[in-house]
Amino acid sequence: MSFSLEIKRELSRIEEQDNCCKKAELAGLIRAGIALRTYKGKPRLLFITENPSLSRHIYSRVKEFYKNSPDVFMLKSKRFRTHTVYHLEFTHLMNDTVHNILEDMGIKIQGEGEALIYNTYSIQNRCCKRAYLRGGFLATGSISDPDRSYHLEITFPDSLIAEEYIRFLNDFEVEPRQIMRKGHYLVYLKEGQEIVDFLNVIGAHIALMKLENIRIMKDMRNQVNRIVNCETANLEKTVNAALRQVDNIKLIAETKGLDSLPGSLRQIAELRLENPDVSLTELGQMLTPALTKSGVNHRLRKIDNIAEKLRATHK
Numbered sequence: 624m625s626f627s628l629e630i631k632r633e634l635s636r637i638e639e640q641d642n643c644c645k646k647a648e649l650a651g652l653i654r655a656g657i658a659l660r661t662y663k664g665k666p667r668l669l670f671i672t673e674n675p676s677l678s679r680h681i682y683s684r685v686k687e688f689y690k691n692s693p694d695v696f697m698l699k700s701k702r703f704r705t706h707t708v709y710h711l712e713f714t715h716l717m718n719d720t721v722h723n724i725l726e727d728m729g730i731k732i733q734g735e736g737e738a739l740i741y742n743t744y745s746i747q748n749r750c751c752k753r754a755y756l757r758g759g760f761l762a763t764g765s766i767s768d769p770d771r772s773y774h775l776e777i778t779f780p781d782s783l784i785a786e787e788y789i790r791f792l793n794d795f796e797v798e799p800r801q802i803m804r805k806g807h808y809l810v811y812l813k814e815g816q817e818i819v820d821f822l823n824v825i826g827a828h829i830a831l832m833k834l835e836n837i838r839i840m841k842d843m844r845n846q847v848n849r850i851v852n853c854e855t856a857n858l859e860k861t862v863n864a865a866l867r868q869v870d871n872i873k874l875i876a877e878t879k880g881l882d883s884l885p886g887s888l889r890q891i892a893e894l895r896l897e898n899p900d901v902s903l904t905e906l907g908q909m910l911t912p913a914l915t916k917s918g919v920n921h922r923l924r925k926i927d928n929i930a931e932k933l934r935a936t937h938k
């Protein structure tokens with residue numbers, strides 16, 4: 624099961640105690656998810672989802688508040704592999720003046736069903752804002768598998784409801800970004816922490832813990848990798864330097880002879896030849912009197928220079 628579906632299952636199981644919140648959640652769902660489609664010249668009002676628990680959830684909420692309910696159609700699609708799409712049809716509720724669900728949700732139908740017009744939907748209580756935000760995510764939200772990347776988005780058919788959604792989120796210090804894609808308004812989050820905050824706001828606590836665990840594991844793995852990489856790099860540098868020193872010393876020995884070096888350099892050159900794989904610090908400790916790491920380094924650099932000059936003149 625995808626992480627999106629897991630969260631949506633969790634969310635559609637939340638039982639709100641207060642009617643105010645239930646209604647706000649339904650508004651979030653309907654405003655983000657309902658669409659006007661024209662079939663054979665007639666407008667139809669549909670909420671389409673592949674999620675059976677969401678379909679049941681909307682059905683029972685609408686029935687609870689409006690005594691009327693959408694018609695539900697199950698459509699099997701075989702385009703990729705067989706999967707079921709649920710069509711919740713609200714068309715017959717469009718002109719219900721007694722229980723006008725659309726008006727309640729701040730939506731108007733233009734003309735004979737040419738377009739949906741969204742009015743602002745005002746919410747006072749924080750509890751209801753959370754519920755509204757949850758509804759929006761349930762309707763059109765999706766989240767990537769956190770093992771791979773952090774991305775959460777919710778799409779809206781209209782800029783007004785996209786901006787409204789952002790404003791409600793801002794009230795909880797979550798600041799999403801917005802772009803337009805294929806005529807839809809996309810509100811999205813890309814940071815792990817922001818997504819955790821969002822899940823907290825909409826009450827997806829089980830998903831939140833799962834995401835946190837993955838984040839901790841990822842962090843630890845990255846840290847270990849960083850340390851290992853760093854140690855490997857250092858070790859490589861040390862080994863390369865030692866190989867270069869041995870090469871240089873051999874070159875001097877074969878051309879001018881090590882006797883040509885001043886006493887302090889000859890001493891360290893001989894030691895390095897005998898101990899090609901010890902560190903500079905260890906080399907220093909082999910001398911009497913002992914020499915510091917930087918002292919050893921200084922002498923080896925001089926040897927490197929002499930060898931470089933030899934190489935240049937022998938070419």
Ligand SMILES: [Zn+2]
Nearest residue numbers: 643644750751
């Ligand atoms: Zn409420």
